[in-house]
Amino acid sequence: MNSKIDTQNYYITTTLPYVNAKPHIGFALEIVEADVLARYHNLLQEKVTFNTGTDEHGIKIFRKAQEEGKDAQTYVDEYAAKFDALKKALNLSYTNFVRTTDEHHIKAAQDFWMKCYEKGDIYKKNYKIKYCVGCELEKTDSELEDDKCPIHPNMDIELIDEENYFFKFSNYQDALLKLYKERPDFVMPKNRLLEIKNFVENGLQDFSISRLKSKMPWGVPVPNDEDHVMYVWFDALVNYISTIGWPNNLEEYESAWPGIQVAGKDNLRQQSAMWQAMLLSAGLHTSKQIFIHGFIQSGGQKMSKSLGNVVDPFGEVETYGTDAVRFYLLGAINAHRDGDYSKQAFEEFYTAHLVNGIGNFTSRVLSMLEKYADGIIPEIPSRDKHAKPVYDFWEEYERALENYQFHVAVDIINKYVALQDTYISEHKPWEMAKNGEDISPILYRIAERLRHVALALLPIIPETATQILKQLGISPDKFGSFYDEQNWGGLKPGMKIKKGDILFPRLEK
Secondary structure (H helix, E strand, C coil): CCCCCCCCEEEEEECCCECCCCCCHHHHHHHHHHHHHHHHHHHCCCEEEEEEEEECCCHHHHHHHHHCCCCHHHHHHHHHHHHHCHHHHCCCCCCEEEECCCHHHHHHHHHHHHHHHHCCCEEEEEEEEEEECCCCEECCHHHCECCECCCCCCCCCEEEEEEEEEECHHHHHHHHHHHHHHCCCCEECHHHHHHHHHHHHCCCCCEECEEECCCCCCCCECCCCCCEEECHHHHHHCHHHHCCCCCCCHHHHHHHCCCEEEEEHHHHHHHHHHHHHHHHHHCCCCCCEEEEECCEEECCEECCCCCCCCCCHHHHHHHHCHHHHHHHHHHCCCCCCCEECCHHHHHHHHHHHHHHHHHHHHHHHHHHHHHHHCCECCCCCHHHCCCCCCHHHHHHHHHHHHCCCHHHHHHHHHHHHHHHHHHHHHHCHHHHHHCCCCCHHHHHHHHHHHHHHHHHHCCCCHHHHHHHHHHCCCCHHHCCCHHHHHCCCCCCCCCECCCCCCCCCCCCC
């Protein structure tokens, strides 16, 4: 367990979801994972900047706007609002919401372009490629399956034959391999670092970074060439630094960057190779670390509108509640691999760990304090005053979050709760009280252990965690720093509990 508070700045960002469709459960997973880290570092009393937003340029969006009979700006305004609404629905704590149509972002993307251009890493040529509109990426024959992109099999591969600007990605093979070698935890988990390392070792091809405005008018204008707009990836990736003031407010930028990036596995190449090469070209620091999560599937199949198995996060929140959705995403899905989302699995996890686990443990502790101690926290058992019986719990919990193993952190909490239920069942304080024995040491211990559970839950299901702490008589302004509050004996004798409603009601069958 850390012995002192780290007061450094902490910057974390999600990718920017494309606004060609409503928010889905896959992005909800990503942004909730980032939110846990932001809240955790806030509790460490670090200065946290948490960025998300929307990616609003490109051919997919331009076509979707045309399909709906809207101008592109009206279309992206509507969809950006849908994504920003996740903040309330999922109880998110982000500080920045950047849109790639924001004026300051457009200016930053153009300034970034010029830095790479002046470095000699941008040039113009004619080319012909196979292109996946869904990925917004060039595809080689080896990447296709039956002439389809395996990630977007419902979309036809398009042939592009035109003059574009290119970025000299090929210039940065050695620099990227050096980065991966010197920083073996640069991409997490390790199998994703190996994947991108292998990709780079196989050789890098320069990639297109513009489109002819006559064919695709919806994009950031290329500086000094009115016939071209920026290719969506080049524009969008710059958001990670435009949102923190680059290039106009260098003090703000330098206080936050480099930062942590959270992305899905389909973004591995863009985030951990393309973006890093672009940063090196512009003479800027590479990212601090990149965490890559898997996809959410449904019944073992990739979610898609055509299959009718896409899960709406807003609908799930309306049915089960914000904390229940957060808890499932974080606890039931392996953060490092593809996971499955189904109604049956959700409800089983909810009942096992929220109703019968955290909810039941909280109710048992508060009920016994009310019944046997008049709702008052009893004296600290003398032999417990300097003990730290939850040391291992916190060590394991912190290690899990530092390694982006959110499912492990939740499992650690669930197992600790189960251990306390066993402790209560074995000691049978109700029988001890009936026999006239002093049960105040047991009452204090289980109340204090409940406090530790609530503290560990603060980044994960913050509303429930806050409610538990309030029920234990701790007001939010008294939570203090994370490490101060971890100390054994945080509950003071004489504190009044405030037993409230059941935290997690049983689901109706």
